[in-house]
Amino acid sequence: MEGETIKIMNQDLVRLDRFDGSNFTRWQDKVRFLLTTLKIFYILDPTLAPLPEPKENDTPQVVAARKKREEDELICRGHILNALSDRLYDLYTNTNSAREIWEALENKYKAEEEGTKKFLISQYIDFKFFDEKPLLPQIHELQVIVNKLKVLKIELPEAFQVGAIVAKLPSSWKGYRKRILHKSEDYFLGRDSKTSSH
Incomplete structure (x- = not known):
């Protein structure tokens, strides 16, 4: 009974951003967390055995397990x-299985994110500062690219970023x-600190 109450209550407590085709990984992480909290993420496990067909001589435990599933x-x-x-709702509403919907979304949007990753990496590598433009907006533009890479789980070591910015x-x-x-200190982003390397 408590589990059912939580599942009903979460409709009012949790409002996920509706996925529109962008930021798939972020959306997927939020949905995964919600479904795990509700103890129903197991439904999406590709190794989950299908339910056996009901039989007349099924025990009450088997009937209850089938009903819960x-x-x-x-x-x-x-x-x-x-x-x-x-x-997207209209596109996937006729798909009967939660796992089929999940896998279809993964197959489509993970591939698109891979293309986005390559594009952002290319943007980062090709980025240059120009004398004709104010420096701070250009730094902000580079930080936006780095943050988008972080969202896609591409972490750039800070020492690498400092070297890239200098270059x-x-x-x-x-x-x-x-x-x-040529200095023997390590510089860090967003801080006034530097450390000497010996």
Whole structure:
């Protein structure tokens, strides 16, 4: 009874952003957390054995287990569909299995994110600072690219980022760039601190 109350209550307590085709990994993590909290994420496990056909001589335990599994499947499917935009809801509403919906979304949008990863990596590598533009907005633009990479779980070590930023400085900063690269200190992003390496 308590589990059912939690499943009903969560409709009012948890409002997930509706997935519209962007930020799939973030959306998937949030839905995974919700379904795990509700103890129904197991429904999406690809190794989960299918339910056996009902038999007349099934024990009450088998009947109860089948009923619970069918309810969990329905609730899991409903939560996934309710977390989709109207366009995607209409596209997947005729898919009967929660696992089929989950896998179809993964197959489509993980591949798209891989393309996005390559695009963002290319943007990061090609990024250059220009003298003609104010420096702070350019730094902000680079930080946005780095944050998008982090969302896609591509972490750049801080020492690498500092080196990349120094290398991307405009030619008018050549003297500063040489000084930084030849110092024996490690510089960090977003802090005034530096440490000496011995």
